[in-house]
Amino acid sequence: MASVSVESLTKVFPNGVKAIDGVSLSVDDGEFFALLGPSGCGKTTLLRILAGLEAPSAGRIRIGGRDVTKVPPAGRNVAMVFQDYALFPHMSVADNIAYPLKVHRVEKSTRRRRAEEVGSGLGLAALMDRRPGQLSGGQQQRAALARAMAADAVLFLFDEPLSNLDARLRMEARTLLKRLHREVRKTTVYVTHDQSEALALADRIAVMDHGVLRQVGPPAEIFHHPGNLFVAGFIGSTPMNLLPARVLDGQVVVAGEVVPAWAPAGAGTTREVVLAVRPEYVDLVPEHLPGSLPAEVEVVEDLGTTHLVTLRGPEGAIQAVVPETRAPTPGERLFAVPDWSRASFYEPDTGERLRDVPAEGAEAPAIASPGTLTLGSETAR
Amino acid sequence: MSAPTAASPIDQRPLRGVLALFASRAGFYAFAALVAAFFALPMAWLVLAPFEAHPTFVAGLVQPTLDNFAVVFKNPDALASLRNSLVLAVGTMAVVVVCASLAAYALSRVKLPGRDITLYVLLLFSSVVTGSAAMVPIFVLVYDLHLINTLEGVILVLAGGTLPASIFILKDFMDSVPTSYEESARVFGAGPFRILKDVVAPIVRPGLVVIAVWSIVTVWGSFLTPFILLDKPSLLPASVEIYSYYDVGGSAKLPLIAAFALVYTLPVVVIYLIVQHRYGFRFFGGIKG
Numbered sequence: 001m002a003s004v005s006v007e008s009l010t011k012v013f014p015n016g017v018k019a020i021d022g023v024s025l026s027v028d029d030g031e032f033f034a035l036l037g038p039s040g041c042g043k044t045t046l047l048r049i050l051a052g053l054e055a056p057s058a059g060r061i062r063i064g065g066r067d068v069t070k071v072p073p074a075g076r077n078v079a080m081v082f083q084d085y086a087l088f089p090h091m092s093v094a095d096n097i098a099y100p101l102k103v104h105r106v107e108k109s110t111r112r113r114r115a116e117e118v119g120s121g122l123g124l125a126a127l128m129d130r131r132p133g134q135l136s137g138g139q140q141q142r143a144a145l146a147r148a149m150a151a152d153a154v155l156f157l158f159d160e161p162l163s164n165l166d167a168r169l170r171m172e173a174r175t176l177l178k179r180l181h182r183e184v185r186k187t188t189v190y191v192t193h194d195q196s197e198a199l200a201l202a203d204r205i206a207v208m209d210h211g212v213l214r215q216v217g218p219p220a221e222i223f224h225h226p227g228n229l230f231v232a233g234f235i236g237s238t239p240m241n242l243l244p245a246r247v248l249d250g251q252v253v254v255a256g257e258v259v260p261a262w263a264p265a266g267a268g269t270t271r272e273v274v275l276a277v278r279p280e281y282v283d284l285v286p287e288h289l290p291g292s293l294p295a296e297v298e299v300v301e302d303l304g305t306t307h308l309v310t311l312r313g314p315e316g317a318i319q320a321v322v323p324e325t326r327a328p329t330p331g332e333r334l335f336a337v338p339d340w341s342r343a344s345f346y347e348p349d350t351g352e353r354l355r356d357v358p359a360e361g362a363e364a365p366a367i368a369s370p371g372t373l374t375l376g377s378e379t380a381r
Numbered sequence: 382m383s384a385p386t387a388a389s390p391i392d393q394r395p396l397r398g399v400l401a402l403f404a405s406r407a408g409f410y411a412f413a414a415l416v417a418a419f420f421a422l423p424m425a426w427l428v429l430a431p432f433e434a435h436p437t438f439v440a441g442l443v444q445p446t447l448d449n450f451a452v453v454f455k456n457p458d459a460l461a462s463l464r465n466s467l468v469l470a471v472g473t474m475a476v477v478v479v480c481a482s483l484a485a486y487a488l489s490r491v492k493l494p495g496r497d498i499t500l501y502v503l504l505l506f507s508s509v510v511t512g513s514a515a516m517v518p519i520f521v522l523v524y525d526l527h528l529i530n531t532l533e534g535v536i537l538v539l540a541g542g543t544l545p546a547s548i549f550i551l552k553d554f555m556d557s558v559p560t561s562y563e564e565s566a567r568v569f570g571a572g573p574f575r576i577l578k579d580v581v582a583p584i585v586r587p588g589l590v591v592i593a594v595w596s597i598v599t600v601w602g603s604f605l606t607p608f609i610l611l612d613k614p615s616l617l618p619a620s621v622e623i624y625s626y627y628d629v630g631g632s633a634k635l636p637l638i639a640a641f642a643l644v645y646t647l648p649v650v651v652i653y654l655i656v657q658h659r660y661g662f663r664f665f666g667g668i669k670g
Contacts, residue, residue, distance in 0.1 A: 084559065103569050103571045
């Protein structure tokens with residue numbers, strides 16, 4: 001059990017690539033912390049630095065309060081699950097699981113017992129004498145997990161452990177990971193490029209891009225109030241609708257229409273802004289309502305229980321997710337009604353989120369202020 | 382032999398064409414048979430002569446006997462030479478396998494400037510080291526080290542000649558071991574030697590077998606190096622010993638040479654059969670990711 005703290009960590013590779021640029025973050029004891037970002041954003045490098053497999057160029061790492069910046073991997077008492085599982089092909093599953101114990105010179109019968117114990121907890125009891133090559137992908141993944149658990153480390157490091165599984169197994173393994181974490185409550189740092197995985201698993205998520213942290217927070221905050229346009233575009237199974245808007249005398253105007261959104265105090269009285277609202281919070285209605293945008297249906301994608309509708313509106317494309325029973329047909333002219341109370345405002349140049357002045361740096365503001373709720377709740381489904 | 386070549390598609394051809402084809406095929410097979418006989422006859426002699434009471438340079442079995450072997454096994458120098466050969470082969474193999482594993486692992490994992498060119502240059506010089514070109518400096522070196530007339534000296538020189546190619550082969554095997562295996566072992570607390578022993582060596586075992594067998598076979602057949610570095614009769618390996626089987630008149634003792642040659646060949650054949658059985662000579666590409 002240990003907390004992790006990283007202070008102004010920088011990693012420059014010998015070829016001059018700056019993989020991590022002054023990252024500071026802390027992970028609480030027992031927390032499931034996800035590092036999320038597109039490939040090449042530095043998340044795996046950060047994980048490898050935590051493991052001790054890479055040395056940082058600058059900065060400091062503490063695990064359980066102890067400065068381990070210069071400590072080799074063996075001295076950190078961490079366990080890592082690799083993307084390719086890194087199960088030793090010449091050892092049986094039992095020997096693989098017990099390998100960390102073998103390194104620590106634990107006696108053979110104890111090793112075997114511990115391997116059986118951990119392995120059967122993960123449904124590997126019947127497979128203990130097989131070689132990794134004889135296991136399915138899901139079984140290999142569980143064997144790798146078992147090996148990490150057998151190590152009795154204070155910190156789990158996961159490097160995209162689900163990315164080699166097919167979609168259905170990935171869901172199963174995700175549930176298993178979540179359950180395991182509830183049971184053992186071990187501090188976990190989990191690297192993934194899959195935003196749904198991070199949202200589903202993590203207590204907190206750090207979104208990384210080009211070696212810097214773009215936002216750190218619990219999944220709900222990251223999902224509902226992305227801190228900047230990068231996070232807004234990255235999180236969510238469908239990207240957020242980004243609408244150019246203007247604040248005029250404290251009123252929000254989108255495509256010439258005054259919409260019932262409440263401009264944050266930080267936006268001032270007159271300026272250009274970008275409004276972001278999730279397709280899930282956009283409704284389609286047949287006739288004009290205050291704050292609705294006329295649009296023509298272009299594409300309808302069947303997602304099973306919902307339909308993803310892409311429309312051409314006055315300010316470019318806008319997407320909406322509607323229930324299966326209300327799927328429009330392409331060519332239909334409708335009105336898109338975003339739930340304006342759920343909209344976030346962004347600075348067009350920097351892409352940073354505009355917050356209410358008092359809320360600056362504090363917790364995210366409540367979803368809506370009373371003034372916007374009136375119409376917002378009417379238009380919401 | 383050439384009858385099957387006149388198969389159905391050829392039937393349509395005019396007779397002259399068929400005949401010409403027949404003649405060219407017949408000529409080819411005759412030539413192949415001649416080449417085969419050229420290489421097979423010494424083999425036949427090697428297998429048959431030891432069992433012939435009065436072997437000549439003609440392969441054949443007129444008076445079968447096992448007496449020739451009795452002569453070999455009663456000759457103390459012959460037995461000692463086989464033992465010396467074994468010591469040289471196994472000793473060199475051990476030095477090569479240990480040093481090549483360590484060197485290949487380091488070269489495979491540590492990025493050094495000019496690493497590849499160094500390897501190629503080493504490989505180039507390896508044939509020089511045990512070849513005749515470098516024999517004088519090597520003799521002087523071994524002499525100054527007081528290793529003349531010792532099996533250790535020969536082992537060192539032979540290992541030196543075998544190492545570059547062994548490192549080269551083994552490095553290739555080690556390059557194909559994913560680094561995540563080692564990193565995983567490192568995170569679990571294993572040190573470099575432990576990783577080499579527990580993880581890398583078992584995975585590159587086919588490569589280790591290749592260089593082990595190759596160095597044994599090379600040393601078993603090497604002549605020049607032991608011939609120059611050893612002159613004490615009790616230390617000569619079989620490859621050199623066989624050249625001393627002449628009678629006082631200067632003619633070869635054929636019964637002894639024939640039997641000794643067969644005994645000398647057998648270990649290599651046995652190694653070949655074992656490796657063939659266990660690995661089927663599919664050394665390369667045996668690593669699964």
